Amino acid sequence: MEKLVSNTGSVDKYQLHSKDSFIASAEAQIKDMKYRCLNLVVAFKFSADASDVEKFESRALSLKCVRLFAKVQSNLYLASLCEPSFSGQNQFRQMCQVIKNFFDELMAYSPKAHQAAKKCCIGISALGHDSDTVASAVVHAIQATMSNTGDDGTQHLCFFSTTLQAQLKRERVLENYLQQVIRNSALRVTYQPIINARTWQIAGYEALCRFPSTEQLKADTREMIGIAEELDLVSEIDLMVYQKSFTDFVSQLREEGNFINVNLSPNTSENIGLLFDFVEFLATSVDLDMSQIVIDVNELKPNSKPFEFREVLPRLKDKGTRVALDDMGMGFDIAYYLESGCFDLLRISRSFFRNFSESGTHHQVVKLLIQLCHKYHIEVIAEGVETLEEAQLLAYLGVDYMQGYVFSHPLEMDELKRSLAEVHERIKLVTHCNYDEPACGDASGGADVMALAEKNLPHMDPGEPISLAYEYQRSLEAEVLPVINRGECVGLIDRPTLNLHLTPAMGTKLETSKEAAIWNKPVAGVMNVHFPRVEKSMPMSELIELVRSNRLSLPVVVVEEGRYKGVITQRQMIQQLTNMCGPN
Numbered sequence: 001m002e003k004l005v006s007n008t009g010s011v012d013k014y015q016l017h018s019k020d021s022f023i024a025s026a027e028a029q030i031k032d033m034k035y036r037c038l039n040l041v042v043a044f045k046f047s048a049d050a051s052d053v054e055k056f057e058s059r060a061l062s063l064k065c066v067r068l069f070a071k072v073q074s075n076l077y078l079a080s081l082c083e084p085s086f087s088g089q090n091q092f093r094q095m096c097q098v099i100k101n102f103f104d105e106l107m108a109y110s111p112k113a114h115q116a117a118k119k120c121c122i123g124i125s126a127l128g129h130d131s132d133t134v135a136s137a138v139v140h141a142i143q144a145t146m147s148n149t150g151d152d153g154t155q156h157l158c159f160f161s162t163t164l165q166a167q168l169k170r171e172r173v174l175e176n177y178l179q180q181v182i183r184n185s186a187l188r189v190t191y192q193p194i195i196n197a198r199t200w201q202i203a204g205y206e207a208l209c210r211f212p213s214t215e216q217l218k219a220d221t222r223e224m225i226g227i228a229e230e231l232d233l234v235s236e237i238d239l240m241v242y243q244k245s246f247t248d249f250v251s252q253l254r255e256e257g258n259f260i261n262v263n264l265s266p267n268t269s270e271n272i273g274l275l276f277d278f279v280e281f282l283a284t285s286v287d288l289d290m291s292q293i294v295i296d297v298n299e300l301k302p303n304s305k306p307f308e309f310r311e312v313l314p315r316l317k318d319k320g321t322r323v324a325l326d327d328m329g330m331g332f333d334i335a336y337y338l339e340s341g342c343f344d345l346l347r348i349s350r351s352f353f354r355n356f357s358e359s360g361t362h363h364q365v366v367k368l369l370i371q372l373c374h375k376y377h378i379e380v381i382a383e384g385v386e387t388l389e390e391a392q393l394l395a396y397l398g399v400d401y402m403q404g405y406v407f408s409h410p411l412e413m414d415e416l417k418r419s420l421a422e423v424h425e426r427i428k429l430v431t432h433c434n435y436d437e438p439a440c441g442d443a444s445g446g447a448d449v450m451a452l453a454e455k456n457l458p459h460m461d462p463g464e465p466i467s468l469a470y471e472y473q474r475s476l477e478a479e480v481l482p483v484i485n486r487g488e489c490v491g492l493i494d495r496p497t498l499n500l501h502l503t504p505a506m507g508t509k510l511e512t513s514k515e516a517a518i519w520n521k522p523v524a525g526v527m528n529v530h531f532p533r534v535e536k537s538m539p540m541s542e543l544i545e546l547v548r549s550n551r552l553s554l555p556v557v558v559v560e561e562g563r564y565k566g567v568i569t570q571r572q573m574i575q576q577l578t579n580m581c582g583p584n
Contacts, residue, residue, distance in 0.1 A: 015069075016061060019078070020136065022070035023473040026080045026134040029067065030127070038085045038094050038126070041134065042102070043141035045121040046075040050230055052116035059113040063105050065098070071171060076145075090226065092167050095126060097230060099157065121145040122157050130161040174219055177382055181211055182236050188212060189244045190410035191253070193423050194261060194381065194403045197395040200431050202423065204259035204294065206403060207245035208235055208410050229267040229301070235275060238264055242282050248413050250286045261294040263326070273312045280319065291320030296347060298326045313342040324381065338376045346373050348477035350384030350404075353394060363397065363458040364468060370398045391430045392456035406430070449543050450536045453558045453566030459484045460493070466501065469493050469523050479569045480555045483527050489557045489564040491527030501526045536560045540576075547573060 017025060030039060044060075048055050053075060060079060062071045068080040085091065090120050107114040113499030121142025131137035140160035147158055159165040181187055188210040196203040211224050241260055249260040266272065283290055293358040295316070300307050313323055324345035325337055337343060352366055373380050382394050394402055408423045410414075458472050459482040472478050473495055483491040506515045534543060536558050546552035556568045 016057070017068060017078075019072045022068055022078055022080070023138060024136045024323060025068055029080075029082075030134070033308060036085045037082050038091065038098065039128070039137075040081040040098060040126045041083060041127070041131075041137040041141045042079045042099070043072075043121075043123040043138075043145050043211075044077040044079070044117060045123070045142075045145040046116070047120075048075060052112050055110060056113045056116045056120075059106060059110040060117075063102065063109065065105055072142070076142070077415060078141065079375040084546075085092045091129075091225065092164060092171070093230060095124070096166070096168070096171060099124070099486045100230075117539075123147075123160065124157065124164075125160045126164065129164060130159075155363070171227070174217060174224065175231060178211075178224060178227055178231070178233065182233060185240065186212055187237060187240050187244075188412060189241055189248070189431075191245070191248070191416050192403050192410040192413050193257075193408050193416075193420075194401050195407055195427060196388055197399050197402055200427050202258065202420075204261055205249070205253055205416075206261040206263075206296075206410075207241055207249075209241050210410075216564050225265070229265060232269050234265040235268045235270040237454050238262070238275070239278055239282075242279055246286050246288050248283050249292075250288050252413055252417060254288075254292070257478060259294050259322070261296060261324070262290075263296045263300045265300055266305075267301050268297075269305065272307065273315070276312060276316050279316075279321075289320070291322075294322045294324055294345065295328040296324045297343075309337075317342070336508055338373065338378060341376075343378055345379045345401075350386070353382065353390060354384075362512070363393070363472075366394070366399075367397045374398070376557050388430055389455045393458070395430075396456055396458075401430075422488055447540045448536060449534055449538045449540055449556075449558055449568065450565065452540055452543070452572055453536075454572055455566040457482060457567055459564075460523055461485065462527075463522045464491060465520050466498070466523060466526060467519040469498055469526075470502070470519075472473055475499065479571055480567055482557065482567055483523055484564055487563045489533075489559070490526070491529050492555060492557070493527050494555070495524055497526065497528050519571050531555065531557055533557045533559050536565050543568070 015021075020323060026039075026041070032039075044056070046056075057071065057077065059078070060066060064080050065081060065083075067082050068078075072078060080103070083094065083098050084099075085094060086431040087486060103117065106117060123141040125131050125137040125140035125144065125145075127134070127137050131140050136303055140256075144158045144160040149354075157168060159168060190208050190210050191205040192208060193202045194204045194206060195201070204508060208221070209225075210221060211219075225234060225237070228237050245260055245262055253260070264275065268275075279293070279295070280290065283293060297309070299309070315576075317323060320345040323342060324347055325334075326347045327342045338346070346369075348366070348369065352369070372381050379400035381401040381403065382399045383403050385391050385394065385402045385406050389404055391404075391406050407426050408419060411419060457478060457480070460469060460472075462483055462485050469481055472481055479494065481493045482489045483493065501518065501521075503515055505511050506518065506547075532552050534552075537560075543552070543556070547554065554568065554570045554573055558566045558568060559565065
């Protein structure tokens with residue numbers, strides 16, 4: 001017999017408790033827990049003439065998912081259900097999954113007991129949501145059994161919390177809708193271009209599923225995929241996307257060297273190796289070479305079946321298909337996966353670079369991550385790129401591919417074909433550093449200085465160390481680094497300024513302990529605090545004249561009401577003057 005031990009002594013898991021014993025034992029178990037858990041108290045109320053009640057009692061008492069079981073009256077039972085809870089999980093979905101696990105286990109153990117449980121009134125109380133103590137949860141669960149009897153005389157699951165009950169009704173609507181979409185093959189597929197950050201050409205397209213009419217249901221694709229994973233239907237969705245996207249790619253988008261990028265959820269009971277066999281079958285049926293397929297392996301959720309990637313991915317890679325690790329959530333141990341040799345690409349989400357403008361630390365994190373990937377011969381795709389500045393800086397940091405709204409929203413095939421010319425124009429804006437090439441002899445074409453400023457430079461905080469500035473200038477060949485404090489540029493660091501504080505022995509075996517300490521000095525002590533500033537509204541022609549007449553020296557910081565907007569470097573100015581004075 002399995003025992004659950006608490007500070008109060010030994011609790012027999014298989015004991016049929018009284019109501020008071022149930023409350024005391026559950027409180028003791030919760031007090032003794034050393035990790036965060038979801039705790040539910042579930043009441044089962046049977047009709048007076050219900051059959052198989054005793055069978056339900058004996059079977060439910062033995063279920064692994066039931067921590068405690070109590071008989072309150074001849075037709076009223078209580079169960080304590082508990083499961084570890086992880087940060088980032090949808091708690092309501094987890095509640096539904098815990099209840100589902102109970103019924104699945106009961107069905108496997110005794111179909112008759114399962115049938116009896118389906119006919120009874122079931123009330124649920126969630127500790128931490130509608131109750132703070134087990135005693136109040138018991139009262140709430142029993143009260144919940146008395147409401148919402150169905151038209152057929154049976155009882156639907158009923159939460160005591162009206163908020164949770166409303167969520168339950170919505171969840172059921174979404175589940176029915178999802179099943180209908182799959183049954184009718186009504187899933188839509190959109191495509192988002194993936195840009196090669198070296199050649200600045202479209203390298204491929206990611207195929208993304210979309211559910212029709214989800215606006216009315218107020219549900220997004222992420223939520224629908226989460227429901228599909230819980231219902232174990234996500235592999236059906238994946239296969240529908242493969243079939244549609246492979247056909248579209250071959251007939252509409254395929255060019256030499258480009259690829260179609262599809263997603264695979266490992267949160268499924270299906271055999272992953274068998275799914276890969278389907279991928280090969282679908283590709284062969286439309287004459288698509290396996291080398292033109294990239295498969296993103298999505299995040300593995302807590303409590304999902306382990307994904308034995310070392311067993312199945314090499315077989316896929318042997319056929320030429322590339323495999324991408326999709327982001328780094330709690331389901332992935334990044335170092336373990338990168339060094340496995342099973343992955344060719346890593347996707348980084350917008351969360352890694354959306355704060356570029358706030359802190360130079362974010363540049364360092366992304367740069368180190370890219371360097372780590374390249375060490376293992378893994379290319380990096382940045383997704384969710386929304387601005388020209390982000391695209392330029394990511395390319396500057398060494399990202400291999402990028403995609404996002406700055407180039408194109410995900411579009412259905414017909415609309416994508418019409419929009420490809422616009423995508424190429426957006427790429428040109430990135431590669432031309434976001435300033436116009438003026439006509440020969442024209443001072444600026446009427447542009448202001450922001451058209452000339454470098455807005456994608458990494459920047460530093462005053463307290464960051466000299467070693468970081470050195471690394472930026474060494475690895476990124478940055479001409480100048482702005483030092484930003486609360487949105488204001490308080491200093492500049494260029495290579496000559498930095499070299500004044502370094503010695504030839506630093507970074508070598510001859511480095512002394514005194515020299516080693518210099519690396520940790522804050523850049524605030526070495527930066528140049530005397531530099532010209534100009535307002536972003538200044539005409540470019542005026543700036544060029546000031547520089548030509550030696551009334552203004554470079555680099556120049558561009559500001560708007562005192563807040564940093566960019567830097568105009570000597571390199572930028574030379575390029576501009578070259579454009580102006582090129583051959584006639």
